[in-house]
Amino acid sequence: MPKAIALYSGGLDSTLAILVMQKLGVDVTAITFLNHFGCDISDKSSCSKDPFAASVKFDFKVKLAHLSDKFLDIVKNPRYGHGKNMNPCIDCRILMLNEAREFMKLTGSDFLITGEVLGQRPMSQRKDCFPMMDKAAGVKGLVLRPLSGKLLPVTIPEEKGLVNRELLYDFNGRSRKPQMALAKAFGLTEYPAPAGGCLLTEPIYSFKLKDLLHYSKHPEHKDINLLRLGRHFRFSPDCKIIVGRNEEENTAIKALADEEDFLLNVEGAGSPLTIIRGHVTDAAVALAASLCARYSDAKKLSEVTVMVLQGAKKYFLPVPPASNEMIELYRIEKKPTLVTKT
Numbered sequence: 001m002p003k004a005i006a007l008y009s010g011g012l013d014s015t016l017a018i019l020v021m022q023k024l025g026v027d028v029t030a031i032t033f034l035n036h037f038g039c040d041i042s043d044k045s046s047c048s049k050d051p052f053a054a055s056v057k058f059d060f061k062v063k064l065a066h067l068s069d070k071f072l073d074i075v076k077n078p079r080y081g082h083g084k085n086m087n088p089c090i091d092c093r094i095l096m097l098n099e100a101r102e103f104m105k106l107t108g109s110d111f112l113i114t115g116e117v118l119g120q121r122p123m124s125q126r127k128d129c130f131p132m133m134d135k136a137a138g139v140k141g142l143v144l145r146p147l148s149g150k151l152l153p154v155t156i157p158e159e160k161g162l163v164n165r166e167l168l169y170d171f172n173g174r175s176r177k178p179q180m181a182l183a184k185a186f187g188l189t190e191y192p193a194p195a196g197g198c199l200l201t202e203p204i205y206s207f208k209l210k211d212l213l214h215y216s217k218h219p220e221h222k223d224i225n226l227l228r229l230g231r232h233f234r235f236s237p238d239c240k241i242i243v244g245r246n247e248e249e250n251t252a253i254k255a256l257a258d259e260e261d262f263l264l265n266v267e268g269a270g271s272p273l274t275i276i277r278g279h280v281t282d283a284a285v286a287l288a289a290s291l292c293a294r295y296s297d298a299k300k301l302s303e304v305t306v307m308v309l310q311g312a313k314k315y316f317l318p319v320p321p322a323s324n325e326m327i328e329l330y331r332i333e334k335k336p337t338l339v340t341k342t
């Protein structure tokens with residue numbers, strides 16, 4: 001029985017690619033890549049919350065693999081450039097194919113499959129792009145894309161007779177209707193709605209990441225994880241303030257805080273948890289307290305007492321809530337260009 005490794009996101013397309021291969025008698029093991037930016041991607045149709053859901057129903061194994069710093073490196077310096085935002089989609093897919101190639105060798109598998117559909121994504125799912133990515137990843141001829149296979153050059157597994165090309169599909173373009181019809185035929189009833197990609201495709205998130213990478217060449221994973229939480233303010237090149245937007249974010253910020261981080265909140269009022277990261281001065285604490293007060297339920301008062309915690313230290317700081325001008329001046333998301341303050 002031929003063996004294949006599938007790049008698997010848990011989305012519709014990558015699941016279908018696996019089901020098509022299973023139907024053709026291929027033993028498929030899926031690999032799901034994780035990164036710091038919210039989802040993997042094996043088919044670009046979605047970010048999966050539960051990559052195991054379909055695997056249980058349709059009986060295939062899933063291996064999880066975190067791309068970690070390798071992924072961060074391509075975000076910082078993508079050979080093939082960023083997409084519209086900070087998403088290095090081509091480099092990302094090459095990296096995944098490269099990692100999958102190692103897994104293919106390790107498991108004695110014959111080839112790779114992906115759920116890519118020709119023309120579905122302008123940056124990385126073009127006809128000229130597939131062979132380029134495969135070559136760069138050292139898997140030339142070894143990547144079968146069953147959903148568009150009839151429209152693509154013959155692959156090695158087809159040449160070897162491991163897969164009948166006539167039974168592949170010719171999906172092309174952005175419509176998901178053919179995939180939905182195929183899903184129905186397979187009895188695949190639950191799959192995530194299509195999503196635009198990982199967090200790197202979001203303009204506001206990308207702006208915050210650019211700011212982080214501008215001021216910190218080697219950011220801690222913690223700082224990257226904080227990017228998805230709260231409102232972000234740049235106090236100085238080496239100091240940031242993050243203000244939680246709701247209870248869930250407050251809890252997540254607290255969980256990510258280090259002993260040395262400053263945590264602020266307004267006692268006795270609905271209050272965001274506010275964290276200061278980096279080199280903290282008295283002025284930074286004063287600004288953070290002011291921001292914390294501004295986003296608390298006490299924001300209408302002329303002066304608010306903010307509790308400041310750092311490790312075992314605790315004190316109270318009376319401050320006026322931050323004005324709109326202060327927010328505009330320091331908030332990272334709102335800035336059209338990066339500014340440096342001291």
Ligand code: SF4
Pocket residue numbers: 039040041044087088089090092093196197198199200201
């Ligand atoms: S959107 Fe692009 S960069 Fe982000 S995970 Fe998908 S392919 Fe990779």
